[in-house]
Amino acid sequence: MKYKVLESPDNESSYEIVEEALRKKATIIIYACCKVIYEGRALSQLNWGERIILIKPDGSFLIHQEKKVDPVNWQPPKSRTRTFLKDDNLFLESHRRTPKEMLNVEIKKVHFINYALVEDYEELEIAGYEKDMGDMIMKKPHMIEEGFKPTVREYSTEHGFIDILGKDKDNNLMVIELKCRKAGVSAVKQLKRYLSDFEDENNELLNDTNCNKKDIRGLLVAPSIGEDAKELIEEEGIEFVAVNPPNELKSDKKVTLDFF
Structure with a gap:
């Protein structure tokens, strides 16, 4: 039973x-x-x-x-x-x-x-997280800017994991922090900490990237940004790019009228 x-x-x-x-x-x-x-x-x-x-x-x-x-x-x-x-x-x-x-x-x-005796073997799929944004940007890097080339996901540093590292068309290092919702001051500060890991030109992290050591760009990527955060990125020289997270699930399963 x-x-x-x-x-x-x-x-x-x-x-x-x-x-x-x-x-x-x-x-x-x-x-x-x-x-x-x-x-x-x-x-x-x-x-x-x-x-x-x-x-x-x-x-x-x-x-x-x-x-x-x-x-x-x-x-x-x-x-x-x-x-x-x-x-x-x-x-x-x-x-x-x-x-x-x-x-x-x-x-x-x-x-x-x-x-x-419940039988349920499916995992919940949720669209719109930072991981989904990262997947989308890796497939369509021009969403950030023309000439952008992503190189590494989840790059480990002293201050945590950088969402995406890449290069612009001039071979400058780009450090990207992703937020699936409106970005606040804490996101800007987190990105600033990541950028501090590359301040020393002899830093192994910088040498690993094989990019220009002169210009390092920090980009905060989110659907929108708060006013306080906007003021802070201008002070810190950080860039903001508006990108919406994907709103579709990845599952190949589709429900049609035949199902009913």
Whole structure:
């Protein structure tokens, strides 16, 4: 059986369902009146109330209230869940080994419980991140300027990873920082730190690039730039290029009317 559902079960039946689901490594959903105590890096208590409890096969344990997106209490993957009955109430415990944490849920009344052997092997695809911008620029370098030649992605320096290194048509080194959203002052400062890694003409980083040592250009690439950041790049001699991130997914899978 891939799933099992019980509405308004007693606590003993709910205990059997949870035990069975844990053995099968199934996803468990419980709607119940419960009390929650957390012990770990802090100590917290959530008194009696009706909540949704979600237990996943990877060990994740989440408790949701009727409002807000985030769980009010949770344990991460690799936590271990156990269940038992005591004084006619159903108990769920989620243990995390490192750091040592425990989430204890005491259930007075289960309104609904089910489990399912969920099959989902797909990874979420999201378009519009800096990586997508980098992929796009590597394929169409003229988006930066005519004659631009990208040479290296994710170039490691003392201050982090430069998104793209390249050369302009005059063989000057170009240090490019990508932002998929409106660029702020912090992005300008980050690019300035990258440029400081090339200030010494004898620096191995500069020698690795085989570019002109005289002129090094810093380019901040983003859809738009804030006023404060705009003032700062003018002070620092940094250039700004407006580029929008791609808004299409890379998946080759297309849904047609035949699918329905």
